Amino acid sequence: MDLRKSLRAQQVGRCYFCRQLVDQERRNACEDIEHYLDKSKPAYRKWAFSPVNLTMACHPCNMQKGNRDLGDAAIRASQSLRTGSGSFKWLHPYFDDFHLNIEIHPGWVYAVKPNAPKAAEATAMIVDLELDQIKRIQRTHQNLCERIGRASILLDKLIDLKQFDSVRMKKLTAIIRSAKNELQWL
Numbered sequence: 112m113d114l115r116k117s118l119r120a121q122q123v124g125r126c127y128f129c130r131q132l133v134d135q136e137r138r139n140a141c142e143d144i145e146h147y148l149d150k151s152k153p154a155y156r157k158w159a160f161s162p163v164n165l166t167m168a169c170h171p172c173n174m175q176k177g178n179r180d181l182g183d184a185a186i187r188a189s190q191s192l193r194t195g196s197g198s199f200k201w202l203h204p205y206f207d208d209f210h211l212n213i214e215i216h217p218g219w220v221y222a223v224k225p226n227a228p229k230a231a232e233a234t235a236m237i238v239d240l241e242l243d244q245i246k247r248i249q250r251t252h253q254n255l256c257e258r259i260g261r262a263s264i265l266l267d268k269l270i271d272l273k274q275f276d277s278v279r280m281k282k283l284t285a286i287i288r289s290a291k292n293e294l295q296w297l
Contacts (some may be wrong), residue, residue: 118167122241126169127204128176128240133169133263143173147204151178154187164193166204175240194257201236202229228248255290 119142120135126133126142131143145168148155160166168176185197194206202212208214212233213226221242223233237243262283 113168114165115142118144118165122167122276125167126172127166127209128168128172128223129219129234129242130209131169131219133167134277143168143170145173145176148182148186148192149178152180152187155182157190158192159191172240175228179239199232201239202232258290259287262290 119124122205124132124267127145145166146155147161147166148158150159152157155164174274179200181200183198185263186192187197190252200208207229212224212227212229213236214222221237222235223230227233234240266280266283269276
């Protein structure tokens with residue numbers, strides 16, 4: 112089994128960082144094999160192909176992570192990458208338990224769990240990856256969907272009452288069109 116398939120199976124098709132499902136498609140444009148410790152940093156090149164340094168990430172999380180240095184001086188100096196080698200700035204995919212530290216509420220709202228063993232690392236990961244911004248995006252999406260739903264109900268009522276008031280209908284279609292256009296950017 113190749114690395115991509117193995118990571119996909121191990122992570123149940125989800126990005127390690129945001130935990131959202133990663134679309135599987137032929138050219139792998141949506142998923143990236145991510146080096147947790149950036150391979151472009153001289154201290155981490157030795158782990159470029161180490162299984163404990165590789166994880167599957169969605170493209171947006173990978174781009175947001177960029178080439179951040181996630182290890183401390185002890186990690187940079189270490190000859191092996193394992194628990195106790197040093198400290199990491201974020202939760203590590205193999206050494207830390209994501210769900211002991213971060214909870215995901217409906218609407219993809221991320222929060223550090225109360226009494227999380229790695230609260231600082233969980234907070235840094237949420238903030239640096241802007242996972243806390245997804246909350247705003249989801250809220251906007253929900254509001255737009257509700258606007259479309261209300262406008263559709265009003266249109267149905269106008270149709271049922273056989274009140275083809277063109278002014279009202281144009282206002283409602285403008286609301287729906289506006290919300291649809293905004294949804295395309297989320």
